[in-house]
Amino acid sequence: MNENQPNTRTPDAGRRSERSRRAIYDAALALVSELGYARTTIEGIAARAGVGKQTIYRWWPSKAAVLLDAFLDLGEQATETAPVIPDTGDLAADLKLVLRATVDELTNPAFEAPTRALTAEGVVDPALCALYVERLLNPSLQLYVDRLRSAEAAGELRPGIDHRVAVELFVGPLTHRWMLRTLPLTHEYADTLVDYALGGLSPRA
Amino acid sequence: MNENQPNTRTPDAGRRSERSRRAIYDAALALVSELGYARTTIEGIAARAGVGKQTIYRWWPSKAAVLLDAFLDLGEQATETAPVIPDTGDLAADLKLVLRATVDELTNPAFEAPTRALTAEGVVDPALCALYVERLLNPSLQLYVDRLRSAEAAGELRPGIDHRVAVELFVGPLTHRWMLRTLPLTHEYADTLVDYALGGLSPRA
Known part of the structure; x- marks a missing residue:
């Protein structure tokens, strides 16, 4: 020294x-x-x-700064045990893996109570919400965007899809079901979202 | 008398x-x-x-009962001016119409402030949330389910799709963007959601 x-x-x-x-x-x-x-x-x-x-x-x-750092730290602890989004060449399998892990995290009591408290405040407090989105949500959504970009390069995605909007087809419904507690948040639900969003609801020729 | x-x-x-x-x-x-x-x-x-x-x-x-009735009444006033989900035989057009109207409602200041206050409370209060879902959200989601059922009968939907889950592909991302203020909530966004969810993100043969 x-x-x-x-x-x-x-x-x-x-x-x-x-x-x-x-x-x-x-x-x-x-x-x-x-x-x-x-x-x-x-x-x-x-x-x-x-x-x-x-x-x-x-x-x-x-107070907002302490709480956001505490959340970031909680997220980093989770990332050490949970997978980042893998790239195995099978987009559906990779998305199911990460969405199932998200389901586990959102239904884990250690995460759920503080995440609900912060989310609720963010719904009515635009400044806190902007910090939350910038520091926590956007970096996480970017991982999906990167995975979709790689899928497009591999021919697994329709050309011209807006990746940032596409990500919302997966995380939007999951968050909606969690926030509003409409129906059970399960691995099966995560899998179905991936199948529906990738395959589409319209009949395929 | x-x-x-x-x-x-x-x-x-x-x-x-x-x-x-x-x-x-x-x-x-x-x-x-x-x-x-x-x-x-x-x-x-x-x-x-x-x-x-x-x-x-x-x-x-x-208090919860008064507020929920006030919300129901607000919703009924909106329904008198906004369209229910039409059935013109063109599922994409009908969904775009109703999702655009939802965008207008969610960004209308008369609706936005009280809806945010109630939603935030529902995120941390399971009993209030259950009332909200039962009295306000589920009846509204049922309109989508009914429209998807009619689309399936008309051959506009892949057979075997779970209609209740499919609805979440439309309202989930819209609600996510509104609640977390991630990016602008526009008619164009509503249209893109419908196109992506119906057409799917994977390449079509």
Whole structure:
């Protein structure tokens, strides 16, 4: 280590920071699940995490920023165990794999409660929603767009399809069913969406 | 008139009741748009409508019940001016017509603010959501199911398609784009959804 560096980044301090950050994320996700977005406060998160609220204000400018980072972190943990979209050369199989994993994530209680709380707030709060879309949703949708582009190159997609709109045929219905709890969100449903969207509802010649 | 009937249903009393009911609906929709669901109260609705809160409690058991009736009424007003799903024998044209009308409704400020407030609450409140789905959403989705059934009989739909799932290919993406404000909600988008869902994303032979 360079002895001119300040001592706050010794391994011990780094571990303490990492522990605090983790405690803050856990507290933020627990509180927003229990209380909803509006009643979750920086003070409440600090108290539950066992840190001073200045620690939170030093790292994040707002409640929305802490919560979005906590969500990003939750998503990254999921990505370590869940597949990104593979490219096996079979578009239908690859989409079914990732949509089934999305079903599992959306119905996992650890994800569902905080995701519902953030989504509900985003429906009525355009600024929070824009942050959510930019930081969480769009990077995830881009993975689908990339996979569809590769499918088009392989002749598995009709030429001229707008990939960004096409992605919505898969994630739109899944999100609709989850948000409004209309009918069960199952692997079979995910598979059917892929078959219908790729094959089309009209009769094939 | 039967002289044994109580006098509360004379024409004048009926008109007064109708005026009160209309004032209560207007107040409920205005308040939920301005304050959100949680901060809208029966007392607030009564004050804004210029009626006693006992008038509201006499007609509705809860805040959720008043708000859902106000929404139903708003929907019925819209239905008088907007088309139900026609059956001209051209499924694509008929779906485009109704989805374009839905785009117009969702982007109409008179509908958008209260619909967002109710939807946001439904995302985190399963009981309210179930009422919303049963009373508002399912009857509307059934119109699509009926139209798809007639299309199947006319040979315009692949046999064996689950109509209820197929409907979600149209309304799911539309709702997703509206709720999350990802990209502009336009007539062109509605048309593209119909073309993609009916024609399919895979190449046609």
